[in-house]
Amino acid sequence: MGPKNKQYKDFRSDRAGERRAPADRGDWIYGRRPVLEVVKSGKRHLYEAVLPPEGRDAPDVAELRRLLLARGVPFRTMEREELDALCEGGNHQGVALRTGGFPYVSIEQVIHDVKEDANALILLLDHIEDPQNVGSMLRTADAAGVTAVLLPEDRASGVTPGVVRASAGAAEHLRVAKVVNLVRAMKELQECGVWITGLDFGADAKLYTSVDFKGRVGLVVGSEGSGISRLVRESCDFIACLPMKGRVESLNAGVAGAIALYEIVRQRGT
Numbered sequence: 001m002g003p004k005n006k007q008y009k010d011f012r013s014d015r016a017g018e019r020r021a022p023a024d025r026g027d028w029i030y031g032r033r034p035v036l037e038v039v040k041s042g043k044r045h046l047y048e049a050v051l052p053p054e055g056r057d058a059p060d061v062a063e064l065r066r067l068l069l070a071r072g073v074p075f076r077t078m079e080r081e082e083l084d085a086l087c088e089g090g091n092h093q094g095v096a097l098r099t100g101g102f103p104y105v106s107i108e109q110v111i112h113d114v115k116e117d118a119n120a121l122i123l124l125l126d127h128i129e130d131p132q133n134v135g136s137m138l139r140t141a142d143a144a145g146v147t148a149v150l151l152p153e154d155r156a157s158g159v160t161p162g163v164v165r166a167s168a169g170a171a172e173h174l175r176v177a178k179v180v181n182l183v184r185a186m187k188e189l190q191e192c193g194v195w196i197t198g199l200d201f202g203a204d205a206k207l208y209t210s211v212d213f214k215g216r217v218g219l220v221v222g223s224e225g226s227g228i229s230r231l232v233r234e235s236c237d238f239i240a241c242l243p244m245k246g247r248v249e250s251l252n253a254g255v256a257g258a259i260a261l262y263e264i265v266r267q268r269g270t
Contacts, residue, residue: 026098026099026100027098029099030087030091030092030161030165031095031165032095033168034169035064035095036060036063036064036067036169037169037172039064039071040067043102044103045100046100047098047100049064049076049098050075050077050094051065051068051075051094051095052077052094061094064095102158102176105175107188109177110175113147114189114194114216119215120147120194120216121145121147122146122196123137123257123261124196124218124221124232125137125151125220125221126232127152127155127156128157129157130157130223130224130253131163132162133223133224133252134166135166136254138167138171139168139170140254140258141170141174141261142170142174144261144262144264146174148176149176150177150182150185151178152182159176182229183231183235186218186220186232189218192216194216194217196220196237196238197211197219197239198220198228199219199222199240199256199260200228200239205240206238207240208240210240211238211240213267213268219260219261224252242256
């Protein structure tokens with residue numbers, strides 16, 4: 001950028017007496033699409049951004065530059081090697097953004113939304129620790145029109161920068177709640193008329209296409225390693241399975257969850 005951009009000039013200055021944005025606050029998110037979605041969602045505090053040198057901007061970079069200027073967010077350029085190190089070798093596409101933490105909602109807000117929507121769809125992720133799987137599920141959840149997503153507070157991935165990248169920024173447009181006790185949250189949802197189906201195998205499992213997913217419903221997806229935990233499974237109203245014709249016993253959690261979510265979409269005819 002040139003010196004005519006005052007935001008850029010003020011941010012870059014190292015002269016004594018001039019204030020700089022605190023460098024030890026917030027998380028770095030990188031990649032054009034994830035960063036653009038973070039900015040467009042308007043949910044987080046934005047500290048600073050790194051953009052390619054001004055010139056022949058790609059359309060998404062031009063849009064990002066315009067949005068940052070409109071929100072008064074300082075931005076600068078950075079040498080490729082420095083940006084590579086900042087993003088730990090990730091595919092940053094010349095773009096990075098330092099933000100505040102993800103704005104979770106409360107379980108009370110989720111319950112309110114469920115009561116207001118006769119076709120509420122809640123996705124519950126039972127101790128999935130892999131950010132790629134969580135990000136993949138959140139991307140599908142956004143596409144499928146999920147009302148809210150519930151995550152356990154412990155032994156599970158939250159909405160980290162890695163999750164945001166894996167979701168291509170879709171996580172920023174979702175209502176996500178962290179709960180201390182997933183079983184207790186399930187009971188609260190069921191008291192609001194939510195019928196909860198867990199994806200798992202077993203003698204009590206029904207083929208996923210035979211479950212009635214109309215009305216207020218919840219879908220539980222467990223981790224690849226241990227699947228759905230015992231108490232969560234016992235708290236489900238139904239257990240559904242996907243047909244497995246090969247020698248591998250289970251699908252990737254993100255894939256299995258996506259298949260089930262789009263069965264819900266199919267049944268609702270939207």
